[in-house]
Amino acid sequence: MDFTLKIWRQKNAKAKGKFVTYKVTGISESSSFLEMLDVFNDQLVTKGEDPVVFDHDCREGICGTCSLYINGRPHGPDDAVTTCQLHMRKFKDGDTIVIEPWRSKAFPVIRDLMVDRQAFDKIIQAGGFISVNTGGIPDANAILIPKADADSSMDAAACIGCGACVAACKNASAMLFVAAKVSHLALLPQGKAEASRRVQAMVAKMDELGFGSCTNTGACEAECPKQISIDNIARMNREFLGAKMGSQKKKVVAGGF
Amino acid sequence: MGNKLFFYSSITKKIVMALAGLFLISFLVVHLGINLLLLSDDGGAAFMVGVEFMTTNPLVKIMEYVLLGGFAIHILIGVIIQIQNWMARPVRYKVEGYSHLSFFSKYMIHTGAIIFIFLCIHFTNFYFVKLGIVSPPEGVGKEDFYQMATLLFADRFYAILYIVLMIFLGFHLHHAFQSAFQTLGLNHTKYTPFIKTVGTIYSILVPLGFASIPLVFIFIR
Ligand code: SF4
Ligand code: FES
Numbered sequence: 019m020d021f022t023l024k025i026w027r028q029k030n031a032k033a034k035g036k037f038v039t040y041k042v043t044g045i046s047e048s049s050s051f052l053e054m055l056d057v058f059n060d061q062l063v064t065k066g067e068d069p070v071v072f073d074h075d076c077r078e079g080i081c082g083t084c085s086l087y088i089n090g091r092p093h094g095p096d097d098a099v100t101t102c103q104l105h106m107r108k109f110k111d112g113d114t115i116v117i118e119p120w121r122s123k124a125f126p127v128i129r130d131l132m133v134d135r136q137a138f139d140k141i142i143q144a145g146g147f148i149s150v151n152t153g154g155i156p157d158a159n160a161i162l163i164p165k166a167d168a169d170s171s172m173d174a175a176a177c178i179g180c181g182a183c184v185a186a187c188k189n190a191s192a193m194l195f196v197a198a199k200v201s202h203l204a205l206l207p208q209g210k211a212e213a214s215r216r217v218q219a220m221v222a223k224m225d226e227l228g229f230g231s232c233t234n235t236g237a238c239e240a241e242c243p244k245q246i247s248i249d250n251i252a253r254m255n256r257e258f259l260g261a262k263m264g265s266q267k268k269k270v271v272a273g274g275f
Numbered sequence: 276m277g278n279k280l281f282f283y284s285s286i287t288k289k290i291v292m293a294l295a296g297l298f299l300i301s302f303l304v305v306h307l308g309i310n311l312l313l314l315s316d317d318g319g320a321a322f323m324v325g326v327e328f329m330t331t332n333p334l335v336k337i338m339e340y341v342l343l344g345g346f347a348i349h350i351l352i353g354v355i356i357q358i359q360n361w362m363a364r365p366v367r368y369k370v371e372g373y374s375h376l377s378f379f380s381k382y383m384i385h386t387g388a389i390i391f392i393f394l395c396i397h398f399t400n401f402y403f404v405k406l407g408i409v410s411p412p413e414g415v416g417k418e419d420f421y422q423m424a425t426l427l428f429a430d431r432f433y434a435i436l437y438i439v440l441m442i443f444l445g446f447h448l449h450h451a452f453q454s455a456f457q458t459l460g461l462n463h464t465k466y467t468p469f470i471k472t473v474g475t476i477y478s479i480l481v482p483l484g485f486a487s488i489p490l491v492f493i494f495i496r
Pocket of ligand 2: 073101
């Protein structure tokens, strides 16, 4: 298969970027999107040009490192997959493919298609620790957890922190990511001890980093490769409201009401 | 600058906005109830009884200020959030928005702005007249809302504008209704589908109810 690629090229964080149009030829329809870019980069290097920089690591949809905003959709035209799992057979031979980096104030472009997603790490850090007993391995059933809660928690924990939710959202809001992280702990007894502090601190950090506010458009849920549901956002709103209403007058957590 | 204007977190702002919005939603039902009295063919007698009640009852008078506050808060926070959201994506996409999402949710600030413009016109036509800031039309008392409404709807241009506006109101409400519940964290596998259905029915029936009045005035009277 042959394609026309319109790719965002930007030398570094400070430089002004622009779209450059390229041709790529001889792509197998069963190659992944990233493999297509590998072949393309080979062709570029042979011509003596700089390869296109993009993020990737596991290439099996579990690490959340790959990104790319492809033809108007994060992780491209397929549902519930990451870019590394997107196959070229999802495109038609001769298609023009526009490839952009995630666009968000909180995710500045480092180079070409690679963005800095440290903002997510900072939110996780703000969430802090959970209290557990050290020592011997606890008995499997020592803590009783309803199956439904364990399942919902597991679903939320499937978030790989890729940032597609931010990329898809018209408000560049990180609510789905933060909600997933708040939810998977809030649903379990192990997460209860710090639940109130955690949700307040994580939301405060999210606001501070310049992500937008959720307007419940549902774009994040539609584009999330792990199909995290916006039910988690409602849960976080609930957790947050409860935590703020019940918190003491003297502040233990940074951030306002 | 972070997303913490006025020192309130993004979620608190949204919760306050949602509460104000739900209050406005409940007010619309009352407003519609009184407006529908215009349809009874008694030269406005029933309608004026409703107006009389709304302008003299002390509780309603207090609610008038709550209502104005509700509008102000909803609009103010809405605008602040929108500006912050625009700032959250300084560089826009070249190919934008092919994600599947609820259509009307994309245009809340736009439909909101249209409703706001209508609100200004509406206030000039009625509320400010009542307050005595704007003088009523020739030969009409400043609380004779029946005459004012009849005169306005007699103007085809205004009547059509009014109907078109109600369509936009419906668009706004369609997303707003269920969105408010989601923001308040009121989400449940059993009740959320019900809330969404009620929201859809509300967003069709209420604007339709309002729009039916100029339609009757144009085609039947
Ligand atoms: S919620 Fe989904 S889209 Fe957002 S970071 Fe997690 S996995 Fe990616
Ligand atoms: S490279 Fe790990 S998820 Fe795509």
